Structures are given as structure tokens and as C-alpha cells.
Amino acid sequence: MTTMAELTRRGIIGIVKVKHPPVNALSYGVRKGITECMKKAESDPAIQAVVLCGDGRTFPAGADISEFGGKFAEGPDLRSVLVTIENLRKPVVAAIHGTALGGGLEVALSCHYRLMHTTARTGFPEVALGILPAATGTQRFPRVTHLANAIEMITSGRHITAKEAHSKGIVDKLVSGDIIQEGVTFANDIASKPYRHLMVSTRPVIGAENAQHIFDEARKRLASRAVGGPIAPMMCLKAIEGAVKMPTFEKGIQHEADLMYLLMTSGQARAQQYAFFAERAVSKWELPDGKTNSRNTKPKAVKTAAVIGAGTMGTGIAMTLLSRGIPTILIEQDQKFLDRGVAAIGKLIAYQVNKKRITKEQAQKLHTLLKPSLHYADLKDVDIVIEAVFENMDIKKTVFRKMDALCKPSAILASNTSNLNIDEMAAVTKRPGSVIGMHFFAPANVMRLLENIRGRQTSGETIATVMDLSKRIGKVGVLVGNCYGFVGNRMLHMYGAEVS
Numbered sequence: 001m002t003t004m005a006e007l008t009r010r011g012i013i014g015i016v017k018v019k020h021p022p023v024n025a026l027s028y029g030v031r032k033g034i035t036e037c038m039k040k041a042e043s044d045p046a047i048q049a050v051v052l053c054g055d056g057r058t059f060p061a062g063a064d065i066s067e068f069g070g071k072f073a074e075g076p077d078l079r080s081v082l083v084t085i086e087n088l089r090k091p092v093v094a095a096i097h098g099t100a101l102g103g104g105l106e107v108a109l110s111c112h113y114r115l116m117h118t119t120a121r122t123g124f125p126e127v128a129l130g131i132l133p134a135a136t137g138t139q140r141f142p143r144v145t146h147l148a149n150a151i152e153m154i155t156s157g158r159h160i161t162a163k164e165a166h167s168k169g170i171v172d173k174l175v176s177g178d179i180i181q182e183g184v185t186f187a188n189d190i191a192s193k194p195y196r197h198l199m200v201s202t203r204p205v206i207g208a209e210n211a212q213h214i215f216d217e218a219r220k221r222l223a224s225r226a227v228g229g230p231i232a233p234m235m236c237l238k239a240i241e242g243a244v245k246m247p248t249f250e251k252g253i254q255h256e257a258d259l260m261y262l263l264m265t266s267g268q269a270r271a272q273q274y275a276f277f278a279e280r281a282v283s284k285w286e287l288p289d290g291k292t293n294s295r296n297t298k299p300k301a302v303k304t305a306a307v308i309g310a311g312t313m314g315t316g317i318a319m320t321l322l323s324r325g326i327p328t329i330l331i332e333q334d335q336k337f338l339d340r341g342v343a344a345i346g347k348l349i350a351y352q353v354n355k356k357r358i359t360k361e362q363a364q365k366l367h368t369l370l371k372p373s374l375h376y377a378d379l380k381d382v383d384i385v386i387e388a389v390f391e392n393m394d395i396k397k398t399v400f401r402k403m404d405a406l407c408k409p410s411a412i413l414a415s416n417t418s419n420l421n422i423d424e425m426a427a428v429t430k431r432p433g434s435v436i437g438m439h440f441f442a443p444a445n446v447m448r449l450l451e452n453i454r455g456r457q458t459s460g461e462t463i464a465t466v467m468d469l470s471k472r473i474g475k476v477g478v479l480v481g482n483c484y485g486f487v488g489n490r491m492l493h494m495y496g497a498e499v500s
Helices: 029-042 078-086 103-110 139-145 147-156 162-167 181-192 208-224 230-245 249-264 267-281 310-324 335-354 358-371 376-381 393-406 422-426 460-472 490-500
Strands: 007-011 013-018 051-054 093-097 099-101 115-119 120-121 160-163 172-176 305-307 328-331 368-375 384-387 412-415 433-438 449-454 476-480
Touching: 007 160, 013 029, 029 051, 051 449, 078 103, 093 103, 099 103, 099 267, 103 120, 103 139, 103 172, 103 433, 115 162, 115 335, 120 162, 120 172, 120 476, 139 147, 139 230, 139 249, 147 208, 147 335, 162 172, 162 460, 172 181, 172 358, 208 230, 208 249, 249 267, 305 310, 310 328, 310 335, 310 358, 310 433, 328 335, 328 376, 328 490, 335 358, 335 368, 358 368, 376 393, 393 412, 393 422, 422 433, 422 476, 433 460, 460 476
Parallel strands: 013 051, 051 093, 093 115, 099 120, 115 172, 305 328, 305 384, 328 368, 384 412, 412 433, 449 476
Antiparallel strands: 007 013, 120 160, 433 449
């Protein structure tokens, strides 16, 4: 097996670097490599402190998802690796860049110090997979950040910035330079200082004096969403509760493991993990010719967009584009309808502010990115136009003729149709290769699924561009063929037939 971690030395500092591209996932080889390197560093008298880091673009980003549901190779499990790191007879500094999610954050929490690059992100996303952070994450995390913070982050799966991680006490220092050199410099400063008191497993839970109130409030919040929904958030809460109520750290770990077993054997975890892998699989598309695919086709840049139609779907699509920083023109044929559409977008933006999802300054920027217009001529410079007019083929053909005549030759012409023939629309243009369907689901600014419908002549470049844009605007883009109802509505029709 290729070495997936290496030990080098800079003066008195040992550097354990994980080398498992692209994201340094914590596979068997990585776990084994970290363990071996740590033991070598411990036995080397020239090394007084250790920096743990990741090669390439990130610190160990998390668990190896290919091991989910399968047999683990023999060797150290992640909890054993963490014990090795924490009990090392020399201080260990986690030097975090890129992303440290789930198991990656658990690794960092086993280190005695944590440095984080200002561009890095961290969090516990396990709840989205129907599980919990089961390599001591639910036990360690409330010992470095306040109990309320730990509950919110673990039960939501929310990722946070380096700045927020530092403000919550999760990391000790933010750095902006070379992460390894910064780690070495920091390690030199602390190499001779006492560090055993920094072992997270020996610390008290922060906020334990108000634990009952905090748990009661969290339970109420989660219970309001739990009926018929996922059980993982509540199981995460129960595991964190063990950090407070169990008599020892070890008992808390066993409690965590018991709850993890219940989740892993539940149908929900299997379903959520299926969805997780499915979402990643659909990004890898290939045309029937077997030659054009997501690996060999480069997307065009989309810097500007336009939406035709300021109704419910049009305003939702425009809001989606605006929220990702894409300047968007909203076209209508009537001032009254245009004003109504702009007002609807204004309400959507205000809602985001009220929910504290964006600041007032960010809201103002969204307003400046929107350009309402009654003139199709304003489409001349946009990179993509998405029509969201009434679901009538004659109307859509009229719109496509106008788009084709007025848009620049490189522009993509897309339809938000839910069932009409894409080829029929493409036939009225001189650029059928640039015509594609983009079927958003209502409400368009909320629903994540986006059906991208290829016509007979839709080019690979057009498909690549729309699939890339789907991801950029936070959607799960699925490439489908051109037939009545496509995939989503064909399934819905069958459900309806069974019900009736």
C-alpha cells in the first residue's frame, strides 16, 4: 500500500503530513499512516513537538465515504487514532486549511492545539447522512466550545468559517500565511510548554451548569421538525447529552457508539446515504455517443443572466441567480407585472434579512444586481437566458425567436418548461446546440432539484455549462432526456394514477 502519511522534520518539529488526494479522506491507509508517523515522532528524541497537516488542498476533510456500509479494513479505527494523538508524549498542533469536516474535525479536536487558515471551513455534516459524529465528536466538541454551540452545529450539520470557529473557541489561532510554516512556527513557541491540561478529553463541558435548560430548549426546537422527519438530529442531541450526564469520558464514548449503532442500522441512514451518493453520481453525465461527458467537456463562463417572465417561477429563478452573485435581468412585457415581480423578489430578500441569513448590506447588493426591464434588447450581452413564461408552446416559440435574434451568438437559451418538447423550441432558432431545458421546481429559490433537459442537438458545451451553473446556484442538476414530462413529472403522474 502506498504511504498515505509521511513524517519529516524541521529542526525540533516533526511534521506529519497526510497524503491521500484529493481530500485526504481518513481511509484505512491514512489512519494507519497517521498512527505510525505519530509513534515514530514520539520515539525520535530530536522531535519536541508535532504538526499534523494535509498535503495539497486540505487538512483531512473527513471520513472515507467509500467505507460507508462496507467492511472496514483491519487496522486502527478513527477513535484509536485519536487516542494515539491525544496521548502522545509531545504536543501536537493541528494545522488546518481547506475543510475539516466530521472526522477531520474530530482529528483536530484530538490535537492539543488548533491553528486554522482564514479561508478554511469546518463543521459536523454527519446528520445529513443520518448518523452522528461517532469518533468522539459529540463528546469532545462541547469541551472546546459552549454546549449550546455544539448542539446547534452538530444537530444542523452547518459548516462555519474560520472566523466563526475562532470566535467559538474551536481553534486557538487564525493564520493567513503558509499553513505548514505557520504550524511549525507555532509549534516552536509551545514545544517546551506544559500541554497535558489541553487534552480535550480531560476538560469539563462548557456551559454544563445550564445544561438542563439548554437541552430542554434544543429538544423543543428539534421536536417541532421531528414528526415524520429524520431521527438523526435528536440522536445527536442524546449523544451530546451523554457528555454532560455520563460519569466519565469513556462512558460518554460508549453512549455515543450505542446511538451510532441504532442510526447505522436504521432505514433512514441508508436512505440518506443513498441520496448522498446519488447526488454525486448525477453530476457525472455522458451523452449516448459515449464520447462526450462531464470529464472531457469544459463549461462556458456564466457571468450574467436573464429571466423572461416575472411570475412565481420567474421571480424564484431570478432570486436563485441573484443570491449567488449573478447579475440578472428580469424581463416582462407589462410594467404592472414587472413591478409585481420586483416586489416579490424584494419580499424574498427581506425574508432572508429577517431570518438573519444575510445582512442588510448584502440585501442591498442583491437589489443592485437585479435589472428589471421591458425590453428584450437588453438581452444582447447576457451569457444565459432562462424563459419562464406561460406553459404554451406557441408562446414559448415566440419567445425563443426573440431570444435567438437578440442574444449574442455564444448565449445559452434555456426553457423552464415542465413538460414541453425542447427540440420543438430549438427548431425555431439558428442555434439548436445552445438550447436546453432547465426545469426548476416550485418554489424555485428553495427546491434543490433542477432537471436539465437535453435536446437532440444540444451541445456538450451547453450541457456542461448548465450542469456547472446548477451546482453554482446550489441546485442538484440532473441531466435527462427530452420526453413528455421528463423524469420528475412522469414519476409524479404515476404516483397520481396510483392514488386515484
